[in-house]
Amino acid sequence: MTTPPKSLRADAQRNRDKLVAAASELFARSGTDIALDAVAAHAGVGVATLYRNFPTRDDLVEAAYRSEVAQITGAVAGLLAEHPPDVALERWMERYVDYVVAKRGMSDALRAIIESGNDIYADTRGQLQEAFAALLEAGVEAGTLRSDVNAEDVFRATGSVFLLPQQDGWREQAARLLGLLVDGLRYGRPAP
Amino acid sequence: MTTPPKSLRADAQRNRDKLVAAASELFARSGTDIALDAVAAHAGVGVATLYRNFPTRDDLVEAAYRSEVAQITGAVAGLLAEHPPDVALERWMERYVDYVVAKRGMSDALRAIIESGNDIYADTRGQLQEAFAALLEAGVEAGTLRSDVNAEDVFRATGSVFLLPQQDGWREQAARLLGLLVDGLRYGRPAP
């Protein structure tokens, strides 16, 4: 999943992963203008290791973004195994909020990357959409979710979270909005 | 024109103007990520003076942008006085290319400013549109330019220059494109 083109030595791979994890966390928390030295420190590796793996800041931002998406889409199978589909969808949405938070912190840098011709955006968008589809389908089969909606619509509706005003109780507002959306997809009322 | 809200001492105003001029030039040539110290040096003033006038980089970028637009729109009257309107339009277009070049170097920073709620964009867009309108009208009255087009359309068409691929012979391509546009507005063919 996180295996880069040329396979690395085991310890090197571990360090690389630690870097991506640290970057994801710090970028989400404080935006992508953070000092790269701090990312290395937070990952518990030297700066040199960071620069060897990610020669430019953008390389690191992109890696963090990809990992974020991979993690969120990878969670679908596990959630479906442990919960009835409607609950799985709800849990998944909660995660999605976190993803959006992360992406928000990164959005400026991301736009720059996208404009520079790299097509990660199409990639990841597709992945997210598939994740949605899988959850919806499972719910429909189980009879707990409506069958007359399509995944892309739901996905797009979820995107509206991005349009909320930027500050203050944003996170709560977003969570409520997504919760509402799931309820709309359920048969019957949610417990109060 | 460039008089700030609170009037400055004569020498201070001169320095401020020098700074804006230097910034316009350097931003256009090398983008807005340039070292601010270099701008001060190029303007022949100390860094402190720069920071006193423009506390943040954005303040300076905005000032440079405004001055660029003011200069370009301010040129209309002079051109119309010295040339028949169709020629004036052509000359003006040439200047416009330079303006776009400048703006291109600044475009990233500008978008950031625009997104941060500042409404210079609307302002300057309006000013540019007026400039176009004035030139067109003069040509129509003189009978050398077509009367069945409206200024906003021409303005918008001109914006297409922004969409050209970013590199290489861009400047020449842009110039040709604009030249073509003017020819289309003229009655009769241009000399070969």
Place this chain on the structure above:
DNA sequence: ACTCGAAGTGGAGTCGTCCTCCACTTGCTG
């Protein structure tokens, strides 16, 4: 014409970040 307080100046200095370099450590292969 001159004085003098306020306004303005510049550049040296501090601080934080980027990025490289290389002596050392570690994983892996035979």
Place this chain on the structure above:
DNA sequence: CAGCAAGTGGAGGACGACTCCACTTCGAGT
């Protein structure tokens, strides 16, 4: 388990942002 290629970390040089303050200059008032 030996040897070497792969990988490491962190000190340090370079550079940019921004501040501080002793000094200069302007221009209003007389």
